[in-house]
Amino acid sequence: MDTSASCGHLCWSYDDRQVFAAHAERLLAAGLAAGEQVWYVTPAPPEAVTDRLVRRPDFAAALARGAAAVVSLGDTYASGVVVDPPAQVAAYAAATDAALAAGFTGLRVVAEATELVRTPAQLEAFTRYEHQIDRWMRTRPFGAVCAYDRTVLGDATVLALACMHPASNRPDLLFHLYGAAEPDGHAALAGELDLSNHDLFRTALERADLHPTDGRLVFHATALRFLDHRALAVLDAYARRRNAVAVLRTARPAAARLTELLGLTRVQVELIR
């Protein structure tokens, strides 16, 4: 799993806070080694986390020189209870610029964000934000690990968040919808789409809120191993509502055949071998 700042956006679901903390420290240490500035965003009192980190020599030095920071959740996500996606993206953009100006190669954030998605309204806003920040970070030296406590949030909420990331540690998550790295793409799809995640896919597309260009919504789907007729119908309906054609770039000939079979006029499959 690639977690380098240039392209990493990882969703980390955890049951055990200690196990997660150890993993977070490893990820941050890797960022330091890559010359990045690293932030540990936590709902816990920052002092408590700092006290633990300074016991590690690499962090002690990094904290001292400003390469590492422990940030309280409330300070980072300043908009309060329900995240304001554009404002939050702007905040990280400014922080990334500041890190670059200070001589770092980028900014890497590990954020324990459970407290930000506890209500349906929070979850709705935050999943939208996850896609926006993901799209933004495709082209910027910013990486993020978004950690969620499964024992608090439950599987459904964690999966709804995880599918908006290009990677997660949930083996039961079949698909990912995330920002496209290609300049002409609106989003990327990976994994498998079938009845088991039909509703989640439809919801994820709404939350991604993609805006067509010249009547086209281009999906880079070479990492999509399977999609069924339901997923194609979802794409067709989504494109129709947005007055667009969904262009699906995929290596799967079955997608083209199914599209033709179903007579879907808002999906155009472009085969990439």
Added chain:
Amino acid sequence: MRTGAAAGHTGYYHEAVRYDTDEELLAVAVPFLNGGVEAGEPTFVALGEGTGKLVRAALPADTTVEFLPGGDLYARPAAAIRFYRQLLADQVAAGARQIRIIGEVPEVALGALWDWWARYESAINRAYDDFPLWSMCAYDTRICPPEVLADVARTHPRFATPDGRHVPSPTWTRPESFLREDRPFTPDPVQATRPAIELYDPTAAEARAAVQRVDPGRLPVDHLEDLVVAVSETVTNALRHGEPPVRLRVWAAADRIVVTVSDAGSGPADPFAGMLPVGDGAPGGLGMWITYQSCNHVSRHRGPDGFTLRLTAGSLYTAR
């Protein structure tokens, strides 16, 4: 106005032609086709290469009868239905009062694949009934096994005879009844061997992975993908609408992959499931139709232990 034997009939006028000699076939086909041309009705031939040549030679050189590629058209029943429904809709939209077609299923369909062609012959009584179609399905009694001829008699309301008559079939059985019967299903010899994979209650994703795992490269990628689509839909239907346990078995022969999906339920309630894209709300109808479009052969069997769908991709076992 419709002309000929179907004059005054509404919807599909479905006939079989049982012929013992080439002359008998021509005695029925030639007047049928020429009559269509004379009446200005769109008139089509969808016969195999040999029979098609025979009929072509017996028609006027300047005939406007259109010859369709019979072999490709009759590769899969559900695909043939889709093709014909589109053709018929186009002709009606263009003003046709009646369309005439004479066709035949390829000889390969008369053996181990007959079960789904028998279903086709029955299902089209409904599938083409939206159109003013008069069609004749030709069967050469010199090569048809008796059980095929028995099904032909049950799936066609009437026969066209070489002496120019149109007689009711005494054993005609409505599709709603015929399609609910359990059709004999010829075991593929590979099924006598130990399956490469056997899974109980797999998720659709696990079932797809199982098929992918069976000797990659055995089939052309398009065929393997289509089989994966079919298995995914079939397992999804079994899990959703069937009764547990759902059992997936996958066999790999040198040139084909055979998959069975069983559950303890009684199978789809709609007798046309698979042949037609069963309408909105019918459980699993679209998935089953896609399955029938995606495999080189689909057989179904309802037994004391439940319902089984068998899917074959690659070269078919066609023993007769």
